[in-house]
Amino acid sequence: MHVLLPRTLEEALEMKASAPPAVPIAGGTDLMVELNFDRTRPQAIMEISRLPELNVWRRENGTFSLGAGVPYSRIVRDLTEFRPLVEASRTVGSPQIRNRGTVGGNLGTSSPAGDALPVLAAYDAEVVLAKAGGKIRRLPFAQFMTGPKKNALAPDELILGTRWKVVRGPGSFSKIGTRNAMVIALASLCLVLDEDGRSVRVALGSVGPTILRAPDAESFAARAMETAGVWRDPFGPLPTRVIEEFGERVAAAAKPIDDVRGTAAYRRHACAVLAQRALRWALDDRKLTGAR
């Protein structure tokens, strides 16, 4: 085994092109566990945690680009505008894990329990991939993550980061687990309201082979809000039955399994509860901000 130490993204992509089996290491919070327990023995490891090009974010024409190497603790501190992302980042591991772990690593691992992933799915984010020679690929999140720990990253590519269109409106991330910290989600949910598009977006984590959107529940809620006039008037009441049915429809989108962390039935139930809470929070937030 050997370690490659590129100093720039360009160098890193060149190295990837000439030695595709080199496994990148960013925060190491997933990869080191594999190494320490002898579950993987790559021929080469490439250190990318300090590549300046991955440690940045940028706003451009109404979109936001987040570099793959930005650790969770910096997201929590500096990107407060993106509340669901901050809430998700804050639930990752412990301070030690958040100081190192990155969204790029979460994407690289592509675990259905990755906490940043439902947020990216609900943001309709695209994943930006690069290879040597300035070649860039942008994949919608759903095309990037293809299954549990499976994604479309090619061996000669690196994840540059992720990009999404910034939408106006409230949103949240919530997660069910056995503890308030250091816990792998049993079920997680991100809800985002898009005031201008008058749409509701919901993504579920840990309840299927990949991150799941709930399109039927999404359009149901958006239509019900239209009918009740809630998009125009945040104080217009939305019938309780609508919120309940929204929860049921979100739960119907889940494809949970029984495992050591919980049963499929409990996970499905948790999705309904999370969805109802998230919608109520969003509606309350709109009352406070006047649907700004």
Next chain:
Amino acid sequence: MLIKARINDEWREADVWPGASLLFFLRETLGLVGSKNACEQGECGSCSVWLDGELVCSCLVLAAQAHGHEVRTVEALATDDRLHPVQEAFIQTGAVQCGFCTPGLIVAVADLLEHDPRPSETIIREALAGNLCRCTGYAKIIDAVKIAAGRMQK
């Protein structure tokens, strides 16, 4: 591979297997055995150190990632004849039983108090979520944090 890092204000270098963790480098190569190895999977925090000023689990850092960088370990906290206020507070409240979690907790608490000199109990609990103790039940540890915070204010 030859790793050279600035550890507790002193440049140290040694040869390690390229897949070795920073924790292994510190303990097994340099003989700095203050940082403990209890889980090697980021769960327990007993290997906590500072890498370029950030609190990290050294078992989850590749030694090569520290090459050319600054590491501070629990060994740096006491001076020749004086313990760090966090260490003193741990002794005073009886926050140490078997002591295996202690170095990691001392480092995590020192890090917390550097960032937030007057943490509330909620903040203390959240900040220490990544440090497990199998003996004390945490109450004495939280008492120690409060005492240390008070002393460090003065």
